[in-house]
Structures are given as structure tokens and as C-alpha cells.
Amino acid sequence: MSDRKSIFITGGGSGIGREVAIYFAKRGWFVGIADISDEGMQDTLGLIEGGFKYAHKLDVRDRAAWDEALNAFSTAAGGRIDVVFNNAGIGHGGPIIEQPTNEVEALLDVNLKGVIYGAQAAHPHLKKTAPGSALINTASLAGIIGAPNLSVYCATKWAVRGLTNSLDAEWAEDGIKVASLCPGFIDTPIIEQTAEGTNQSVKEQLVDAGVEVNPVSIVPEVVWNAVHGDKLDYTVGKMAKRLLFLSRWMPGRVRKEMRTNGIGTEDIAT
Numbered sequence: 694m695s696d697r698k699s700i701f702i703t704g705g706g707s708g709i710g711r712e713v714a715i716y717f718a719k720r721g722w723f724v725g726i727a728d729i730s731d732e733g734m735q736d737t738l739g740l741i742e743g744g745f746k747y748a749h750k751l752d753v754r755d756r757a758a759w760d761e762a763l764n765a766f767s768t769a770a771g772g773r774i775d776v777v778f779n780n781a782g783i784g785h786g787g788p789i790i791e792q793p794t795n796e797v798e799a800l801l802d803v804n805l806k807g808v809i810y811g812a813q814a815a816h817p818h819l820k821k822t823a824p825g826s827a828l829i830n831t832a833s834l835a836g837i838i839g840a841p842n843l844s845v846y847c848a849t850k851w852a853v854r855g856l857t858n859s860l861d862a863e864w865a866e867d868g869i870k871v872a873s874l875c876p877g878f879i880d881t882p883i884i885e886q887t888a889e890g891t892n893q894s895v896k897e898q899l900v901d902a903g904v905e906v907n908p909v910s911i912v913p914e915v916v917w918n919a920v921h922g923d924k925l926d927y928t929v930g931k932m933a934k935r936l937l938f939l940s941r942w943m944p945g946r947v948r949k950e951m952r953t954n955g956i957g958t959e960d961i962a963t
Contacts, residue, residue, distance in 0.1 A: 694771060695723070695770060695771025695773055698722050698776075699722060699723035699724070699725065699766070699770035700713075700776040700777075700778060700920075701727065701762075701776070701778065702714050702724065702726050702727065703727045703753055703779060703781035703807070704782065705725075705726025705734060706728030706729075706733020706736070707733050708909055709780055709831065709879060710737075711733075712909050712910060712912055713778060715741055717917070718742070718743065718745065722775075723745040723746070723770045723771070725746075725747040725749065725766040725770065725774075726747070727748070727750070727751035728748075729750065731750060734748040734750070735748070747766055753781045753806075753810065754803060754806060754807055755810075756810045756813070759810050759814035762814075763777070763814050763815065763818055767818055773818075774815070774818040774821075775826050776819075776826065776827045776828075776829065776920050777811060777815035777818070777827075778829045779807075779831060781803060781831075782803060782807075783800065783803045784846055785799070785800055787842055789844045792845060797845050800846055801845070804849035805852050808853050808856065811828075812828060812856065812860060815828055816867075816869070819869045820868075823868030824868035825868070825870075826868070827869065827870040827872065827919070828860065828864075828869060829872050830853050830871070830872070831853070831873075831874045831876070832850045832853040832854045832875050833850040833876060834930075834932065834933040835847045835851075836850030836851045836854045836873070837854075837928075838940060839851075839951060840951060841951060854873050857871050857872065858925060870920075872922070874915065874916060875926050875929065875937065876928075876929035876930060876933060877928070877931075878907065879907050879908075907929065907930040912929050915927050
């Protein structure tokens with residue numbers, strides 16, 4: 694087995710996945726990225742210096758494809774996988790009574806089933822390199838609070854945190870660390886999409902509403918800390934950190950704010 698540690702990252706063709714790949718590669722790790730976009734993966738590989746990098750096209754909704762991808766990456770990485778970063782995800786919103794079936798199914802398939810399948814496929818590889826191996830699942834600020842017009846998205850991200858908590862207990866005996874990454878709003882392609890019924894991007898609407906939008910560059914260090922730390926939840930950005938605190942100690946205040954103003958008011962987010 695190789696002495697060089699390795700990390701496998703889904704959603705590695707853009708955004709958080711890309712930044713995390715570059716960060717770990719600079720610290721000497723063998724980096725594997727997976728995505729449904731060949732072009733995105735090639736762009737990410739082009740930003741990683743050195744030869745310890747690998748790309749594999751993967752649809753996280755396909756359970757069998759997960760086994761194929763991780764087996765191939767393990768071989769490329771010298772027989773080891775130390776971290777699987779379950780990061781791929783999509784975002785759709787709107788009132789639940791108006792949300793089309795295809796969007797609901799896509800959110801459940803990618804954001805939840807894809808993470809479950811990733812955990813199942815990752816376990817034998819992470820057990821092999823334990824103790825010290827880790828499964829990091831990307832949840833969200835939306836996995837901490839229940840935001841209006843994000844009900845299905847929130848449901849998937851709350852489920853990811855629940856899965857993480859369960860696996861933390863289930864895999865403790867195997868020496869595998871499990872943690873959730875809980876970003877607030879991060880400047881990635883997801884929030885560059887045009888908001889339904891407007892000519893503005895989601896990002897523009899967030900900024901106009903006074904909501905904190907963080908640069909993606911702040912995320913990789915938090916992922917690094919999650920890999921090497923011992924907490925269950927790792928927030929990214931001041932808003933997510935504050936809302937996690939308030940949800941634990943003042944849940945009534947969070948509930949009142951969500952029912953009145955939704956995400957982003959100065960009272961709750963500063």
C-alpha cells in the first residue's frame with residue numbers, strides 16, 4: 694500500500710469540490726475527483742500541479758458505478774483511500790406545492806441517495822486505512838434550519854446530517870471518522886443560476902437581501918479540519934456557525950425568524 698494519503702471527491706468538476714481538490718493536492722495528497730461533467734473535471738485537473746491526480750466520471754445516483762469508481766481510484770492511488778468527500782449535490786427551491794415531481798426526485802436522488810450510496814461503497818476502503826480515515830458528507834446551512842421555499846432541499850440536508858450522526862456511532866468500532874460539512878451560502882455555480890420568475894441570479898437576490906455569501910476559498914480549510922478533527926458538524930461562514938448555535942440553544946428564536954423573515958435577516962445572521 695502506498696504511503697501517500699488519498700482523497701476521493703465527488704462534485705470535483707466545480708465549486709467546493711474543485712477548491713478542496715486543489716487544497717489537498719498542494720499538501721501532498723493523491724487526489725481523485727468525480728463528476729458528471731468531463732469538461733469540469735479536466736478543468737480541475739488542469740489546476741492541480743503534479744501527477745498525483747485522477748478523474749472518474751460518476752453519476753452518484755448509480756450504486757454499482759460507485760463501486761467501480763472507488764475500486765479504480767484505489768488502484769490508481771496505490772491501494773488506499775483515506776478520505777471520501779461526499780460532496781456532489783444540486784439545488785432547487787420554491788413553494789413545495791409548486792415544486793415539480795422531477796425536481797423533488799432529483800433532489801432526493803442526488804443529495805440523499807447519492808450520499809448513502811457513497812457511504813456504502815466507501816466503507817470497505819476506509820476500514821482498510823483506519824484509524825485515521827474519514828467520510829465527510831456535505832450537508833448545508835439548510836440542514837440546520839428549516840427555511841421557507843427550500844423544504845425538499847432542507848429535507849435532504851437534514852437527512853445527510855442524520856446519516857452522519859448514525860454512521861459516527863455505527864463506524865466508531867471500525868475507526869472511521871464521519872463528519873458533516875455545513876456551509877452557508879457559498880459563491881459556487883449553484884447560486885449563479887437564475888432564480889425562477891426573475892432575471893436575477895440567486896446570488897444577486899441573496900446579496901440584495903443582505904444575506905452573507907462567502908467565497909468558495911474559505912471551504913477547503915474547514916474540510917481539512919474535518920478530516921483531522923473530532924466534531925460531527927463543521928460550519929462554513931458566520932451565518933452557519935451562528936444558526937447552528939442558535940438552533941441548539943434558542944430554537945424558538947430560530948423558528949420565529951424563519952416564519953417571519955426567512956434566512957438572512959441581520960438579527961439572526963450577524
